[in-house]
Amino acid sequence: MRAKTRLIHGGIVGDEATGAVSTPIYQVSTYKQQSVGVFNGYEYSRTGNPTRHALEVLISDLEGGKAGFAFGSGMAAISSVMMLFSKGDHIVLTDDVYGGTYRVMTKVLNRFGISSTFVDSSDITEVEAAIEPNTKAIFLESPTNPLLKVTDIEGIAKLGKEKGLLTIVDNTFMTPYFQQPIAQGADIVLHSATKYIGGHSDVVAGLVVVATDELAEELHFIQNSVGAVLGPQDSWLLIRGIKTLGLRMEEHNENALKIAKFLVAHDAIGKVYYPGFEDHPGYELMKKQATGFGGMISFDVGSEDKADELLAKLRYFTLAESLGAVESLISIPARMTHASIPRDRRLELGITDGLVRISVGIEDVEDLLEDLEQALA
Structure with a gap:
């Protein structure tokens, strides 16, 4: 399936129950259970919602990952990914990263003992030099915001694997239509879906795709625990926006x-x-x-x-x-x-x-x- 076709026919298409060609908006908070713990796929919309699930499957399909996750904003997506880490962990980041990312790393997550170092990730030697014994991940943008520097995603991902680190790529500027970091070795890809994926200045959202089942299980636990999920109407708007991406x-x-x-x-x-x-x-x-x-x-x-x-x-x-x-x-x-x-x-x-x-x-x-x-x- 080629790129433009996948945007329209990827993921979960339509609604089997009614034949609707557009995924319905399931504006629902809870679901009937047949008996305690026995239910038809969904129990509570923080944990899972059919419209959000359709979006999550679609973005995972487009990025070539194992699972996708939809959040209430790009910063909610980034913050939730950073909750994969623990007190004492260290992250290496692109230097001219989006200001919101810089702020959450230096003003919020530092309070919980997660430290960060910002380097020019277009120079792989600077990235390697910044790695410390407690480093757990490399977070990069390519191209960067706002100076549009380009980082070798495959090279950084290779370095990350050699050092036992996760490689996280903010793919907002390129979208999966132009760039697919997981195919180049990245472990996690994220988007401010408010931007190109939504594309019409009418929705605030964040998306994450992970490359392994283990990361999918961990991030779903965090998403469900923290609850920064995207609502069904906004999920539907993103599905619609993706068709013309x-x-x-x-x-x-x-x-x-x-x-x-x-x-x-x-x-x-x-x-x-x-x-x-x-x-x-x-x-x-x-x-x-x-x-x-x-x-x-x-x-x-x-x-x-x-x-x-x-x-x-x-x-x-x-x-x-x-x-x-x-x-x-x-x-x-x-x-x-x-x-x-x-x-x-x-x-x-x-x-x-x-x-x-x-x-x-x-x-x-x-x-x-x-x-x-x-x-x-």
Whole structure:
């Protein structure tokens, strides 16, 4: 089954009981039992819900894993995965990771004795050097948010196996349509499904796929115990969104390439971060481990004031925190998505006050180019 067909015919299709071609929304909290402990697959919707289950099977199918799990947000997914670890454990993470991930590791999970080290994961020697005797996992984004650095997933996964560590990949930017980390050796893949998988700015959700039955059993125990589960209506919205994921990702990809070429040639732009350029350090690696370059671009206009001037003049780029939607979104990472990272650390990473991040939508690209041109003039 090819990629676009799998998006529509993968997982659990329709409803056998009624013949409905769309998975029903099972808006139910509890289920009738024939006798104590004897029930027809479901007992309580925190533990399992048919609509959520259909989504979980589908994302597992798309990522090539053993089991999928749906959570109330991307951060709920990340936090639940981190509950696989214990007091005294250590995690190595990508340095310019999403600000929410940085915050939960350094402000919340550290209270429970889980420590973390942030390194440039595009340099595998830095990752290896950061591994300590108590290290349990390597957590990476590829490409990263917002500087779009590319990490060798297969290389990191191999290092992880040699050291007895789990490899966790945040695949939000690429989605399983463009990149499948489990096939490259990763143990756990997660998504902020709020972004491209949902794709329409109408749902907040997180998804996780695991590569082994053992991890599936552990994570299901955590999901059921903690209860940060996705509701049935939001699960249904994701199933619906996934059906057009391939079409959307191809359009995001095509539009982003045209806009990146426009930006790199513009005198008002200092630097453009986009992995689809041949001179990008991760270009060849991206071509090897992904089938597209995605819809994200970051660029530097030089200062906070110039960034604000740009925002004030744009018509079709919506100033918003999120990404991966059908509409084009724009943000200033230093004051928005990555504001939780201390300024000195941001500047050290290259997240300047003039850095702008755009999530290229699926509008007519000529309208987007004209909008950027008039705003930068």
